[in-house]
Amino acid sequence: MKKDEIPQDDGALGRIAKEVTYVVGADGKYETAQSSGWDVKTDALNVAWDEVNSKIEAARQKVLRGEASPVLYFMEKKIMDLSILSAYTGFWKWTIKKHLKPSVFNKLPEEKLKKYAALFEVSVEELKKPFG
Amino acid sequence: MDSINQSTVANGFHHLQAAHCENGVTTALLKHYGVHKLTEPMAFGIGSGLFYIQLPFMKVNGGPAISFRTMPGLIFKRTCKALDIPVTRRKYVSPQKAMQELDERLIAGKPTACQVGVFYLTYFPKEYRFHFNAHNLIVVDKQGDEYIISDPIMETLVSMNSYELQRVRFAKGAFAPRGQMYYPGDDLKEATDEQIRRGIISGIKRNCRDMLMIPGSFGGAKGIAYTGRQIKGWKNKLGDEKARGYLAQLVRMQEEIGTGGGGFRFIYGAFLQQAHAYLPIDELLQISQQITATGDKWRDAAIQASGIYKGRLGTQADYDNMGDRLIEISELEKMAFKSLKEAIKKAK
Numbered sequence: 285m286k287k288d289e290i291p292q293d294d295g296a297l298g299r300i301a302k303e304v305t306y307v308v309g310a311d312g313k314y315e316t317a318q319s320s321g322w323d324v325k326t327d328a329l330n331v332a333w334d335e336v337n338s339k340i341e342a343a344r345q346k347v348l349r350g351e352a353s354p355v356l357y358f359m360e361k362k363i364m365d366l367s368i369l370s371a372y373t374g375f376w377k378w379t380i381k382k383h384l385k386p387s388v389f390n391k392l393p394e395e396k397l398k399k400y401a402a403l404f405e406v407s408v409e410e411l412k413k414p415f416g
Numbered sequence: 417m418d419s420i421n422q423s424t425v426a427n428g429f430h431h432l433q434a435a436h437c438e439n440g441v442t443t444a445l446l447k448h449y450g451v452h453k454l455t456e457p458m459a460f461g462i463g464s465g466l467f468y469i470q471l472p473f474m475k476v477n478g479g480p481a482i483s484f485r486t487m488p489g490l491i492f493k494r495t496c497k498a499l500d501i502p503v504t505r506r507k508y509v510s511p512q513k514a515m516q517e518l519d520e521r522l523i524a525g526k527p528t529a530c531q532v533g534v535f536y537l538t539y540f541p542k543e544y545r546f547h548f549n550a551h552n553l554i555v556v557d558k559q560g561d562e563y564i565i566s567d568p569i570m571e572t573l574v575s576m577n578s579y580e581l582q583r584v585r586f587a588k589g590a591f592a593p594r595g596q597m598y599y600p601g602d603d604l605k606e607a608t609d610e611q612i613r614r615g616i617i618s619g620i621k622r623n624c625r626d627m628l629m630i631p632g633s634f635g636g637a638k639g640i641a642y643t644g645r646q647i648k649g650w651k652n653k654l655g656d657e658k659a660r661g662y663l664a665q666l667v668r669m670q671e672e673i674g675t676g677g678g679g680f681r682f683i684y685g686a687f688l689q690q691a692h693a694y695l696p697i698d699e700l701l702q703i704s705q706q707i708t709a710t711g712d713k714w715r716d717a718a719i720q721a722s723g724i725y726k727g728r729l730g731t732q733a734d735y736d737n738m739g740d741r742l743i744e745i746s747e748l749e750k751m752a753f754k755s756l757k758e759a760i761k762k763a764k
Contacts, residue, residue, distance in 0.1 A: 285712060297543075306435060314689050314690075325668070329668060332664060
């Protein structure tokens with residue numbers, strides 16, 4: 285990439301720190317310069333976030349329909365999957381799968397709820413009633 | 417070259433912004449402990465950082481698992497080995513112990529590198545916070561409960577309190593850092609030109625091996641064509657929406673912080689130019705240009721991909737075009753590394 289071709293689009297990172305890139309200067313020698321962002325990257329990141337958001341919304345609907353416990357909603361909200369959730373809580377994956385069922389979730393003891401609530405950064409009340 | 421945005425703290429540590437976190441940590445840390453000759457591209461080249469692999473049967477965030485780099489940690493390890501620098505690397509079960517041992521080093525005035533997860537990295541923009549655990553930073557100093565952090569992605573020094581730092585050091589998921597910290601020995605001797613020359617030769621040889629000789633069809637330069645051939649089938653196999661998601665993931669792996677693909681080609685191009693000063697083989701300069709050209713092609717391919725994931729393009733012909741671009745890049749990189757392999761034979 286030549287120095288005068290560096291994209292200076294608006295990027296999420298660019299608002300906090302411009303990125304260092306290696307570019308070829310007029311003399312053919314490599315040098316460093318900064319980029320505020322590149323639309324091609326920003327759009328790719330947006331696609332990823334759109335997927336995350338549609339997963340969150342799907343989980344929200346499932347919880348509202350009573351097909352899943354709020355754990356599913358918060359798991360998606362924190363971009364976690366069963367493995368990551370299991371690693372953070374110390375619960376087995378199959379245990380979490382059970383907790384995803386509303387009937388099991390509703391009978392969970394306080395200390396297990398607290399574990400989830402702490403990880404999801406909400407109160408136990410919010411964990412039980414995520415949508416008010 | 418490394419003139420952008422340096423700032424120095426009380427214990428003499430010099431913050432260095434870099435294009436890639438592990439290069440940046442390696443370069444800044446070794447500089448602090450006495451090796452000033454190393455630049456980011458030199459660390460990347462001596463550490464043989466350039467690579468390509470698409471792991472079949474494996475998914476990351478539901479998309480293809482593609483990496484443009486060697487395993488995390490290797491750039492630091494190989495660079496130090498080439499320069500005869502002793503390295504210490506520790507992992508912990510206990511977060512308390514991990515924080516205590518880091519504190520002991522900081523009290524002694526010794527900046528120390530840590531591997532961390534980015535999900536809870538407070539100074540990162542929210543948009544970048546996924547569960548990616550192979551990020552590297554240097555903890556420079558501690559003031560009260562605040563840790564002064566030199567993160568190579570940032571323009572200046574940043575800080576985190578002990579709770580925040582402990583949380584990112586013990587992030588969970590793939591490549592969980594387990595409190596990992598690492599550092600070179602104290603009071604290093606400046607590298608000799610001969611050491612750097614040898615490091616360059618072995619780094620280049622290893623990188624040629626990784627790009628040309630790796631067995632199987634999905635790693636090294638030929639792995640790029642493997643991905644290219646797969647892309648041509650994505651529209652039919654996955655449907656439009658999923659195929660778009662896959663292409664977006666490819667571009668994120670290729671261009672985003674912590675990974676880098678197009679950008680890595682440019683760092684490697686810079687490395688070959690700088691290497692020429694220690695190793696006057698003129699082919700290095702021509703091959704540097706070839707590598708630069710492949711970096712440009714990677715970026716052009718990303719633009720084609722973005723046309724598809726933004727919905728402007730989407731016919732089978734557009735996917736074929738995208739696949740063909742990677743197949744072309746694969747050939748160009750094969751040629752470049754074959755020439756490099758020949759050229760480095762001239763080195764004594």
